[in-house]
Amino acid sequence: MKPIIITGGPGAGKTTLVKALSEFGYATFEEASRRLIAEQSRIPNGVLPWTNLPAFAKLCLALMRKQxxxxxxxxxxFVDRAIPDIAAYLKIGGCSVERAFAVEGIGYHxxxxxxxPEAAIYVQDEVRPHRFEEAxxxxxxxxxxxxxxxxxxxxVPWGTVEERVAFIRRASGLLGR
Structure with a gap:
């Protein structure tokens, strides 16, 4: 089966949901952009989305292609965000979207x-600098x-993590698998 994408705006509980899906034994892949932000923040003059979005997008593309x-x-x-997310963020940033993002963005479930995003859990932090309305x-x-x-x-309807996992498993035909 092709990889199943969990996406959505910041502060939507995606990472918690993906972690819960891993508890059912499914392979899961972390959000590449959060990982890259953490890594690049430790490097002097690291490539970050708020300083060089196109270069950061290329780093994300390489990591998400590998994932x-x-x-x-x-x-x-299950993947926590995927290549089409990069194209969306480039659009939001007013940047051009190279053809490679469309080509590499195929091949998922x-x-x-x-x-x-859910206001009740939304928190701004160093890797989530957006206001809720922006999310x-x-x-x-x-x-x-x-x-x-x-x-x-x-x-994915808002609810407990268990309810959301059950919804995804039902909708994707994975109950019992």
Missing amino acids: KHQALCHEIA HLVFACR LQIHQTLVDTYAGQGYQVVD
Whole structure:
């Protein structure tokens, strides 16, 4: 099965959801951008999205390409964001989106699970500098980008982690697997 994407605006509980899916034995892959921000922040003049978005996007593309390749080695795998997320963030930043992002953005499961930011859990931090209203705008751009690339975007209803995991497992036909 192709890798299943969990996406959505910042502060939507994606990372918690992906961690919970791993507890069912599914292969999971962390959010590449958070990892890269942490790594690049430790480097003098590191490449960060708020200082050089196009260069940061290329770093993300390389890491997410590797994650997608690794995910394809598993029967079932979930990724916390995927290559089309990069294209959406480039659009948000007013940057051009190179063809490589569209080409590399194919090859995932046709269902993309979108988690909408939730005010009750939203926290700004060094890797999430956006106000909540901006997080909602980012979410909509992500949804539009995935739909524009032919993916079927499924809204994950807000609820407990257990309810959200059950929803994704049901919607993707994974109950009992």
